[in-house]
Amino acid sequence: MPHLIVYANEPDLAGREAEVIAALTDAVVAVYGEWAREIAVVQLIGIPPGRWGIGGRPVEAPAPRVTFGIKDAAFTRPDADDIVAGLVTGVTDALVGVFGEGVRAGTTVELVGTPAGRSGMGGEVVLT
Incomplete structure (x- = not known):
C-alpha cells in the first residue's frame, strides 16, 4: 500500500490537513489508478517553527519533506522510471498546489521500497 509521511511546517499545515491529504x-491515484485510493495512507507531521534546521541553523519556513513507502517490486518493473518520475512530480505538484510555488524548490520526496516479506499488516507478514 502506498504510505506517505509528510513533514511540514506546522503553521503552514494547520487548517489545511484535509486539503493536503486529498x-x-x-x-497517488494519478500514477497507480483509482484502485489505490482506498489503500493510500497519508500521515501528516507538523514541525513547530525553530525545530527544523538546515545548514546548522533553524529554518523558519522549510519546504515539506515526504517519505513515500512503496513495494520494492515497483523499482524493478519495466515502467519503473515512469512510476518514480510520476510519483515525485505528482507529490511535489500536490504540495505546491496547497502550500504555493515557494515550496517547490525545497520539497523532498524520498521513495522507500519495502521488499516482499519485510512488512506486515494485521499481525501477518505480507508476502507480495
Whole structure:
C-alpha cells in the first residue's frame, strides 16, 4: 500500500490537513489508478517553527519533506522510471498546489521500497 509521511511546517499545515491529504491521495491515484485510493495512507507531521534546521541553523519556513513507502517490486518493473518520475512530480505538484510555488524548490520526496516479506499488516507478514 502506498504510505506517505509528510513533514511540514506546522503553521503552514494547520487548517489545511484535509486539503493536503486529498491532494496527495489524488497524486497517488494519478500514477497507480483509482484502485489505490482506498489503500493510500497519508500521515501528516507538523514541525513547530525553530525545530527544523538546515545548514546548522533553524529554518523558519522549510519546504515539506515526504517519505513515500512503496513495494520494492515497483523499482524493478519495466515502467519503473515512469512510476518514480510520476510519483515525485505528482507529490511535489500536490504540495505546491496547497502550500504555493515557494515550496517547490525545497520539497523532498524520498521513495522507500519495502521488499516482499519485510512488512506486515494485521499481525501477518505480507508476502507480495
